[in-house]
Amino acid sequence: MEKQNMQNRNPLKPIGAPSAALALFTCLAALLLAASPACAKIKVAASLTDLASIASYIGGDEVEVFSIAKANSNPHFVEVLPSYMIKVSRVAIYLKAGLALDQWADAIVEGSRNNKLDVVDCSGGVAVMDKPDGKVDASMGDVHPQGNPHYWLDPANGPVIAEHVREALTKADPGHAALFQANAKRFREESDKKRAEWQARLAPLQGTAVVTYHSSWVYFAKAYDLRIVGMVEPFPGIPPTAKHLQELVDRIKSQHAKILIQEPYYGDADPKFLERETGIKVYRFTPSCEGIGPGDFFKHFEDITSGLAKAGG
Numbered sequence: 001m002e003k004q005n006m007q008n009r010n011p012l013k014p015i016g017a018p019s020a021a022l023a024l025f026t027c028l029a030a031l032l033l034a035a036s037p038a039c040a041k042i043k044v045a046a047s048l049t050d051l052a053s054i055a056s057y058i059g060g061d062e063v064e065v066f067s068i069a070k071a072n073s074n075p076h077f078v079e080v081l082p083s084y085m086i087k088v089s090r091v092a093i094y095l096k097a098g099l100a101l102d103q104w105a106d107a108i109v110e111g112s113r114n115n116k117l118d119v120v121d122c123s124g125g126v127a128v129m130d131k132p133d134g135k136v137d138a139s140m141g142d143v144h145p146q147g148n149p150h151y152w153l154d155p156a157n158g159p160v161i162a163e164h165v166r167e168a169l170t171k172a173d174p175g176h177a178a179l180f181q182a183n184a185k186r187f188r189e190e191s192d193k194k195r196a197e198w199q200a201r202l203a204p205l206q207g208t209a210v211v212t213y214h215s216s217w218v219y220f221a222k223a224y225d226l227r228i229v230g231m232v233e234p235f236p237g238i239p240p241t242a243k244h245l246q247e248l249v250d251r252i253k254s255q256h257a258k259i260l261i262q263e264p265y266y267g268d269a270d271p272k273f274l275e276r277e278t279g280i281k282v283y284r285f286t287p288s289c290e291g292i293g294p295g296d297f298f299k300h301f302e303d304i305t306s307g308l309a310k311a312g313g
């Protein structure tokens, strides 16, 4: 009798099964929690690889980043594909270049129907060059209506972009504010160190006369004291006439320009003509960095400065 009572009162017996389920649940929950840092990564889309690379640097393991434009595509003209809208519908942050460069991004953002999306214009705080004085007329080129938007090609603007990224990431994930802060500080320090190296590397070219195809390189030229004496395009986005090219030949000769910087997506015919007529040497560089990893923004300048340094030697 007593033995049976003992059995009935055994507290383990009735709650045994639920207890096992609870243990399993706890275990699963722990597994889910352990896996959550990977699941909780902040998804970031960027118009340009340069902005994406900086986001990778500041966000570290806490972000998942992709870029819409490729390194060697003309950043003014990107085809708006439905697949981009689908990708952007799943991200928390969209990094725009701004200054009317990536107006195509607006269509992607709108098409994504992502109400929670934080759209960040990375050009805020940049000292904008070539701001139009008066009314912008299409005949004067219509791709730089708010001033020159190629600001990421001055590496000093890297930390400006990084600060926008840090702010947006902190807003999206305040728990990692200290990490983003530390990475932004590291980015500034690395940027200062590398900029001094690039400055030294291009010092022999200071004051050198150069020609560019499009006006993508005004920030870069200012940073390294290169003198842009002419452009293949008479106005941004406007192809050259024979008359303009002839005038450019005269200018290249009179200014002793030895370097022509051209993006790979422009045709070779006009630069080759100038090369033949004047002996100017064509250097081809993509306007954006190849990869979107943390070091790629810096590597791009490493490549450009190394490439151009050969002209000084």
Ligand SMILES: [Zn+2]
Residues within 6 Å of the ligand: 076, 143, 144, 149, 150, 214, 215, 216, 236
């Ligand atoms: Zn442009």
